[in-house]
Amino acid sequence: MAVDWLDSLGERPHRSFTRIGSTNDEAAAWALAGAPDGALVIADEQTAGRGRLGRMWQAAPGSALLLSMVLRPEIAPEALPRVALMAAVALAEALTALGARPGIKWPNDVLIDGRKIVGILAEATWDGDRLAAVVVGIGVNVRRGALPAETVAAFNATTLEDALGRPVARGEVLAALLAGLDRWRRRLADPALLAAWRAHSVTLGRAVSAMTGATVLRGVAEDIDAGGALLLRLEGGGVRRLLAGEVTLRQG
Ligand code: BT5
Numbered sequence: 001m002a003v004d005w006l007d008s009l010g011e012r013p014h015r016s017f018t019r020i021g022s023t024n025d026e027a028a029a030w031a032l033a034g035a036p037d038g039a040l041v042i043a044d045e046q047t048a049g050r051g052r053l054g055r056m057w058q059a060a061p062g063s064a065l066l067l068s069m070v071l072r073p074e075i076a077p078e079a080l081p082r083v084a085l086m087a088a089v090a091l092a093e094a095l096t097a098l099g100a101r102p103g104i105k106w107p108n109d110v111l112i113d114g115r116k117i118v119g120i121l122a123e124a125t126w127d128g129d130r131l132a133a134v135v136v137g138i139g140v141n142v143r144r145g146a147l148p149a150e151t152v153a154a155f156n157a158t159t160l161e162d163a164l165g166r167p168v169a170r171g172e173v174l175a176a177l178l179a180g181l182d183r184w185r186r187r188l189a190d191p192a193l194l195a196a197w198r199a200h201s202v203t204l205g206r207a208v209s210a211m212t213g214a215t216v217l218r219g220v221a222e223d224i225d226a227g228g229a230l231l232l233r234l235e236g237g238g239v240r241r242l243l244a245g246e247v248t249l250r251q252g
Contacts, residue, residue, distance in 0.1 A: 003089070003204055004144055004236070006042070006167075006171070006174075007171060008089055008156065008174050008175035008178055009040065009042075009174075009178075011116065012038060012039070012040055012178075013036055013039040013040070014034065014039065014040040014041070014042060014092050015030065015040075015042075016041075016042045016043070017043040017071070017196060017224075018043070018044050018045065018048075019043065019044065019045045019047060019061070020043040020045070020046055020047070020083070021046065021047055021080075022046055022050050022137075023041040023046065023049075023066055023067055023068040023137055024050060024068045024121060024123055024135050024137040024207070025038075025044050025048075025087065026041045026068070026140050026151040026175055027039070027041040027068035027069070027070050027135040027137070028123065028125045028133075028135050030070065031070045031125045031132060031133035032073075032125060032127070032132060032133075034073075035070040035133070037059060037070065037071060037072040038069065038070070038071070038182065038185070039069070039070040039250065040067060040068070040069050040070075040178075041067065041068045041069075041070075042065075042066065042174075043066045043067070044062050044066070044069075044235050045061035045062065045066075046059065046066055048153075048231065049066065050121060050137075051119055052055075052121060053059060054142055054166070056183070057119055057121075057160070058147060058148075058151060059139060059141065059146055059147065060145050060146055060148070061088060062141075062143075063142060063143035063144075063145050063146040063159075063170075064119065064139055064140060064141050064143070064146045064170075065138065065139065065140040065170050065173055065174060065177070066138075066139050066143055067137070067138055067143055067174075068081040068134050068135050068136065068138070069135070069136050069138075069181060069185075069240050069244075070135055071133060071134045071135075071136060071185055072132075072133050072134075073134060073185070073188050075188055075189065075205045076112050077124075077131065078098055078121070078149075078227050079154070079188065079226075079227060079228075080124055080131075080134065081107065081122075081227060081228030081229070081243070082189075082227075082228050083122045083134045083186050084107060084108040084110065084120050084121075084122040084136065084228070085107070085108060085187065085193065085194070085197050085228050086110040086136075086184045086185060086187075086188055086193060086225075087108065087110075087120045087136045087138060087181065088104045088107075088109075088110055088118075088120060088179075088197065088200075089104070089180070089193060089196045089197050089200065090121070090177060090181045090183070090184050090239050091110045091138065091140070091177060091180070091182055092104055092110055092175035092182030092196075092200040093176075093180045093196070093200075094169045094177040094180050095112070095117070095118075095160070095173075095176075097176050097223050098168070098172065098212070099164055099175065100112050100163050100164055101113075101159065102117070102118075102200065103200060103202030104197060104200045104201050104202065104203070104248050105199065105201075105202055105247060105249070106204075106224065106228070106230050107228065107244065107245075108120040108122075108203070108219065112163040113158065114156070115156050115157055115158035116155060116156060116157045116158070117140065117141050117157065117158050117159065117160060117163065118138065118139065118140050118141075119138070120136065120137070121137040121138075122134055122135070122137070122138075124135070130180075131174040133153060136172055136181075138177070139179070140173055140177070141157060141158065141159040141160065142159060142160045142161065142170050142173055143159060143160075143161055143168070143170070143222040144159055144161040144162055146159045147159065148208060154229065160173065166174045184196075188231065194224065194226065196223070197224065198223075201224075202249070203221045203224065203230070203247055203249065204221050204222070204224075205220070205221065205222075206220065206221055206234065206249050206250070207219070207220055207249075207250040208221045208232070208247045208248060208249055208250060209247070209250060209252075210232055210242055210246070210247050210250045211245055211246045211247075211248075212242055212245035213245075217232060217234060217242075218234070218235045218251055219232045219233050219234040219235050221233070221247065222228070222239065225241065227243075229241045229243050230245075230247070232243040
């Protein structure tokens, strides 16, 4: 792999690959073998990049940021969703610093102009019933060719180069992102994290359809709570607390 964009890794323990199955799998295996807090796995290409629920994450070789960070947070299991919220905040801030105007769609998609530019996949690694580590995997569409043209439309996706209208080096994005992750990963319990998430949210205050399992709920996305759950004020009255799901923003 070209080393120019790896300069920002500095002294951080890391493993970099030209091609790998999934950086999340490599990071989880490394975590079990003792990878320290903040260790990073990064790749130019993934042959089995994963999204949530077994979905695929696609990226053309060499044009996206594909990485996973090992975290060893001291948090209760019910606070685990905060790790993905934290990554979304770090990404929103990094993209803002680069000149874009990103928004976070619950739970942790980062969008620019309503199009998905980032995917986040946080997975806990257990050692028996003890939380050993959390691996937070991040894919950012950086270069214009990061996705084949037909998938850009099918996924309603975009790239940072398209959003900014200028060439963007992956190293630029990596440096900004690592600064944000290092700042926020030590502040998982800080109410300021939720405040920063709210400030970047494009979901709160909006009429949404939320799909959880096979059920579709309609209502207004009122807030997130301390555990990262979405509080949905239902059209028929009452508030539902959603721990996971897909949200579609509705007009009006
Ligand atoms: C996600 O899943 O958004 C989490 C993706 C995490 C990817 C990173 S890359 C580094 C690390 N290693 C891994 O193996 N994974 C992580 P989800 O919310 O389930 O969204 C997946 C859906 O997004 C797919 O079904 C497509 O519709 C769409 N999609 C796939 N590739 C995309 C891309 N490059 N840009 C935008 N949308 C994409």
